[in-house]
Amino acid sequence: MKETVKVAVIGMGNRGQSLLKHCILPQPGVQVVAVCDRYEDRVKLGVDMVLEAGQPQPKATQDYRELLDMPELDAALILTSWESHINLACDFMRAGKYTAIEVGGAYSVDDCWKLVRTHEETGTQCMILENCCYGREELMVLNMVRQGLFGEIVHCQGGYRHDLRQEVAFGRENRHYRFYNYLTRNGENYPTHELGPIANVLNINRGNRMLSLVSMASKSAGLHEYLVREKGPDHDASQMHFAQGDVVTTIIKCAGGETICLTLDTTLPRAYSRAFHVQGTKGMYMEDNNSIFLDGKDNAYDFKWREKWDNAKEYRDQYEHPVWQSYLKEGVRGGHDGMDWLVLRAFFESVKNGTPAPLDVYDAAAWMSITALSEQSVAMGGAPVAIPDFTNGQWTSRAPWEP
Incomplete structure (x- = not known):
């Protein structure tokens, strides 16, 4: 069992900012080692949040591909726009990183099959962060x-x-x-x-x-x-x-x-x-x-x-x-009446324990x-x-x- 999981947060829009501040950085045993967004100002905002939480300087990038080969990275949280969820998830699964994707609909059935087949070929876990x-x-x-x-x-x-x-x-x-x-x-x-x-x-x-x-x-x-x-x-x-x-x-x-x-x-x-x-x-x-x-x-x-x-x-x-x-x-925490905290905690526990993702x-x-x-x-x-x-x-x- 890992005492600390090292994660990358990809996507720093409103949802990414909220989760990072309220439900990721405060989680026990979670260190944010990388922040990524296509927009430079959002990357800087994410880095500032990590530093304000007292964690070490994270890697900052506008290109998620720079994160795939980070040996210390345990997991990736994909909090980006709908259309990018599946492709990013598949790339991180191929890199052997536990992967979590925010909710949204798929653009094609082929994309859904791609997600499943990538998991089955790599054995890497992917969880949908359905807080409800x-x-x-x-x-x-x-x-x-x-x-x-x-x-x-x-x-x-x-x-x-x-x-x-x-x-x-x-x-x-x-x-x-x-x-x-x-x-x-x-x-x-x-x-x-x-x-x-x-x-x-x-x-x-x-x-x-x-x-x-x-x-x-x-x-x-x-x-x-x-x-x-x-x-x-x-x-x-x-x-x-x-x-x-x-x-x-x-x-x-x-x-x-x-x-x-x-x-x-x-x-x-x-x-x-x-x-x-x-x-x-x-x-x-x-x-x-x-x-x-x-x-x-x-x-x-x-x-x-x-x-x-x-x-x-x-x-x-x-x-x-x-x-x-x-x-x-324990005390309810995080956004959406506490649901966000629970779904992320469940993901981090699966990463720490090396167990299957609860919502797979x-x-x-x-x-x-x-x-x-x-x-x-x-x-x-x-x-x-x-x-x-x-x-x-x-x-x-x-x-x-x-x-």
């Missing part, structure tokens, strides 16, 4: 499912429902990749926040798998109206046609017979929600009103359910996941592929599209996920 798998509510519901509270699970829903109009509209000014993605692509472009926790509930890649999907996209109107209002009708962006539909709905069929409904909703005014929803033969959990409905207990309230909103907290004492029981005693390359490939596959379905008017088995049959015998 470590969310307090998500883990409590997973614990409830595994204890049979909801019976046999039949249907799950999730969403990335987040007003990103400002982020997208000012993407060029802020050097953010979403602008050009929304301009040219149309599909479920950010599937893993909602799909990751659902995949764990349904044992996807671990006794179950996703078989096929259909996707439909609404028209694109929200960004145009926002741009006209914020930048004026004569601004070049106000005259562009954005391909990305305001609301994209994707329905997935699983080998176990379950269905999953995902919703992307990021260019209209709305409140934030991941809309996590799990429904079985004995009851259901609904994130948006934080409630649990159990057959035989709550039926009298089926038409007056508002009286029971927020009742999920009543189940905490019995069903709080052990990970969060310990975490609450097969999870990354399956979840990220939904973007490319949904684009195909949307382009064909909602036609069904097959989802590959990236485990090549191993899903029938792989053990259930444990955080």
Whole structure:
């Protein structure tokens, strides 16, 4: 077991800066030995953060390839734009470095296969940093499912429902990749926040798998109206046609017979929600009103359910996941209500112990592929599209996920 892991942070945009400051540098037994970004000012910002944390001067570069042959480097954290995740991950796996990639969708199914085959050829671990798998509510519901509270699970829903109009509209000014993605692509472009926790509930890649999907996209109107209002009708962006539909709905069929409904909703005014929803033969959990409905207990309230909103907290004492029981005693840290800290801690522990990544390359490939596959379905008017088995049959015998 390594007492200290030496890591490189590649990508120093807003997400990279936040994780470096709040969840990487403060982690016990983690030393940042290199910082990389294509922009010089961001590299300098990363170096300053490392030095301010009291760590030694890290290597600073705008070319990640300079890091591949660093003998002291144990792991690489890829926090860059979506389009670069897989290529960078494959290069670091070939270099024998534990690799972690931030979330986002894949641009092609071939890229997903490339990720899997590189892992299988090199034996190097790659983890997708899906923080929502470590969310307090998500883990409590997973614990409830595994204890049979909801019976046999039949249907799950999730969403990335987040007003990103400002982020997208000012993407060029802020050097953010979403602008050009929304301009040219149309599909479920950010599937893993909602799909990751659902995949764990349904044992996807671990006794179950996703078989096929259909996707439909609404028209694109929200960004145009926002741009006209914020930048004026004569601004070049106000005259562009954005391909990305305001609301994209994707329905997935699983080998176990379950269905999953995902919703992307990021260019209209709305409140934030991941809309996590799990429904079985004995009851259901609904994130948006934080409630649990159990057959035989709550039926009298089926038409007056508002009286029971927020009742999920009543189940905490019995069903709080052990990970969060310990975490609450330690003290919750980092961003996104503590999820960021937990997912990175899980990655660093796998590096220290030389063990498989908790959310591995097969999870990354399956979840990220939904973007490319949904684009195909949307382009064909909602036609069904097959989802590959990236485990090549191993899903029938792989053990259930444990955080």
